[in-house]
Amino acid sequence: MSQYNPQKIEKKWQNYWQKRGIFRAKDFLKKPKFYCLDMFPYLSGAGLHVGHPRSYTATDIISRYMRQKGFNVLHPTGWDAFGLPAENYAIKTGIQPEITTRRNIKRFKEQMKSIGLSYDWSREINTTDPDYYKWTQWIFLLLYKRGLAYEAILPINWCPSCKTGLANEEVVGGKCERCGTEVTKKNLRQWVLKITAYADRLLKDLEGLDWPEKIITMQKNWIGKSEGADIDFKVENSNKRIKIFTTRPDTLFGATFLVLSPEHPLVEEITTKEHKNEIKKYREKARKKSDLERTDLIKEKTGIFTGSYTINPVNNKKIPIFIADYVLMAYGYGAIMAVPAHDQRDFEFAKKYNLPIKEVISPDFPRKEFPVLDKAYEGEGFLVDSGKFIGMKSEKAKEEITKWLAQQDSAKKAVNFKLRDWIFSRQRYWGEPIPLIHCSKCGVVPLSEKDLPLKLPKVKKYQPTGTGESPLAGIKNWVNTKCPKCGGPAKRETNTMPQWAGSCWYFLRFADPKNKKALLDSKKGKYWLPVDLYVGGAEHAVLHLLYSRFWIKVLYDAKVINFKEPFLKLRNQGIILAPDGQKMSKSRGNVINPDEIIKNYGADTLRLYEMFIGPFEDVINWDTKGIEGCSRFLKRFWNFIILNSKNRVKQDSNTNLKLLNKLIKKITEDIENFKLNTAVSSFMEFLNKMEDQKDKLSKDFLETFLILLSPFAPHICAELLVKLNKKQSIFNEPWPKYDSSLLKDEIITLIVQVNGKVRDELEVMVDVSIEEAKKLTLAREKVKRWVEGKEVKKVIFIPGKLINIVI
C-alpha cells in the first residue's frame, strides 16, 4: 500500500497550483465576490513564527471554502516593509535597507508558499516599492490639499547622549533603548494629520460593523467622546476668565477650588509674588513626567496654590486656584473646576490640602443624613445644597444649570474628544518621503502629481544627524531643489512618513495592483471593495484600524472610492505562546519555527494543528503532542481512503449516509462561524467511527470526505482525489450540500431563553453538547441583544428541549 509522504506530495501540488494560476482572482466575473484579507506581515529578519500561520491558515480555509461555494475570491498578500528594524540594521551593518528588505521578502514568501496558502501572488505588493508609495504620497497630497495636514512645533522623544529622536517603541521605561540614558523631550517642527475632524464619523460608523465587541469598545474609548459644558470662571480682581470643561455641570455648587495644568498659559500671570518660586519649581518637575505618570490614579495628588482666587458663577463664592499635574494641558482647556465630593482625584487633593468638601449630589432624596465621606460619590443622583436646583435629577440639572449660566454668558454646552491629531512625521530614513517643498518666497509648495513618486535617495550613512532631523537632511543635492511655483531655490521636506502610512490603504491596491495611472480603477474598486473579512492580531485594535478608517473616509469624500468603511467583518486571532506558557522570543530560546514542523510532519499537519490548537481568538500554548496527534490523524486518513478506494460499493448504508450528512452540516457551519478547532475534532471523530464500522463505501462518499477536509489539508486531499478517480482539481469541486431529509430525526429545535424568557429558537443536532449549544446560542443576534456586555452566570440545558442563559 502506498505510504503518506507529505514531503513528496506537498511541493508537487504547490507547484501545480502556482503554474496553473488556480488562485488568481479574476476581475468582473459574474459570480458574487468575496474579499478575504490577512493583515499583511510586517517584515523582520526573523521570518515567520508559528503565530503567523494561525491566522493565515484560517483565512486560507475560508478562501478555499468560499471558492468552492461559488464565490469569486480575492485573497492577496504583500509586505509592510518600511520601518525601524531595517533602518537600525543598516546603521549597525551599513547594509542598505532595500537589500535587507528584499532578503526578508524572499524568506517570508518561501515560508508562506511552503504552507500551501492560496494567495493570488500576481497581486503581491510591497510598501517600499516606488510604484506603490507613489500612491501613499499621492494620498498625503490629497490630505494636504484638503486642509487635513498641517505643521506644528511639537515635542519628540530625544536621547541627549545618542543625539537622536526616538520612536515610542525605542523608549523603554523612560530610557533610551540603545544606551540607557534618560529620554527628554525636544521641540521639532512636525507634520500633523487632522484626524480629529473625523472624530464624530469615526465613532458613528462603528455601528453596523461586524467586529468583535471588544475592539469596537476600544475604538470608542480611544475616540473618547464626552458631552458636558464649557464654563467660564472670573479671576478675582482681574478681567481674566478661566475656561474649564466639565462633564458634570450638575455638581457646580460643589466646586470648592479650581485647578490649572502646570502648562496653562495663565499660570504666570495669576501667580502672586510670594508663590512664584514654588510654582516655578513645581512646573519644572511636571515637565519631566509623562502624561501616563501624571494621570496614574494610584499616585498621590500634588499641587501648589497660586495665591489667586476665582468666583464660582453659581453662588459667587470665592475659591482658590491651584496648579496640579493631574490636570493635563492637552485635554479640554487644561483647567478644571474641582468637586472633591464627587470626583475621586479632587477628593484626594482636597484631603491633602485641607480644602472644603461639599456634597451636592445624593443617591436618595430627600437626603436622610450627610455622612462624612471617605471617598467621592461619583454616581449621579439628586441635587442637594444647590440653591434653586435642589431635588432635581443630575441629568436634568446638567441641562438646566448650563442654560441658566448661558443666560449670563458664562457657560455653553460642549463636546470633547480624547482623540488627538496624528503626528505624522518621523525623523527617519526608511520611510516614504513627504512630497513637499519649502520655498522662502512661496512657503510650503506641494509636488505636482506628475513628479511622484518622490524616491528615497540612496545614502551612505544611515546614522542620525544629531540635530534631530532625518538622515535625508544631510544629502545636499537631494534637499536643494527648485520651487515648483516660482522656480527659485527651495528645499525639500526631509521628514518621512510613519510606519502606519503604507498600511492605511494597501487593501485598496490589491483590487488593481499594477495601475500606473491611478491609485485604483474605480470599476475594479467597485467590484472588489470593501474587504469582506479582515483577520489579524488584536494589537491593531486601535491605531492601524483607526488610521485606515480615517484615510478611507477622506478618500470617500474625495470620491476616489465609493464606500465609507474598509473592513466589514473583523476577527482577531489569539497569540500562540511557547509550550512553557511564555511569549516566544529569541532571547528565551523558546521560538517554534514553522519550517521545522513542515520538514518533520508536512504543511498539512501544521495547518491542521494550528486550527486544532483551540478557539481561534484564545491565547494558547503550543503543544508538541498535539502536533503528533494531527500527524497521526492524517496518516490514518490516508490509509483509510487508499484502503476503501479498493473495494467500493454503489450505495452506502443508511447509517453511514446519515453520518456523512451530519459531517457536512457540521463542517459547513463551523467554517461559517469561525469554529475551525471544532471542525478539526469533528473530522477526527468521524474517522474514528468510520474505521470502526465494516460496511464498504461508495466513491461519492470518499470524495465528499476529501472535499470537506481539503480546505484544511489541501495537499493530501488533492493527492488522494487523483488516486481515487484521476480528477485533477479538487478546487473546482463544488462544496457538498447536506440532505436534510436524512437528518430529520437528527435535527431538533431547541427553545432559547434568556433569564427564563423565550427569545429565539435554534436548530441543532440531537446529540448537541451543552458547550456547543451554549456557543451557538450566544452567537445568535436575537440573544446577543440581551446578553451582550453582561456576565453569563449559568446555563440551564434540557437536552432535546431548551437552553436558558442566566445573566
Ligand code: ANZ
Ligand atoms: C467637574 C467634575 C465633577 C468632573 C465631577 C467630573 C466629576 P471625561 O469624561 O474623561 O471627558 N477634566 C477636564 N479637563 C481635564 C484635564 N485637562 N485634565 C484632567 N482632567 C480634566 O472627563 C471630563 C472630566 O475630567 C471633567 O469633568 C473634569 O472634571 C476633568 F463630579 O469637572 B469634571
Ligand code: ZN
Ligand atoms: Zn517659490
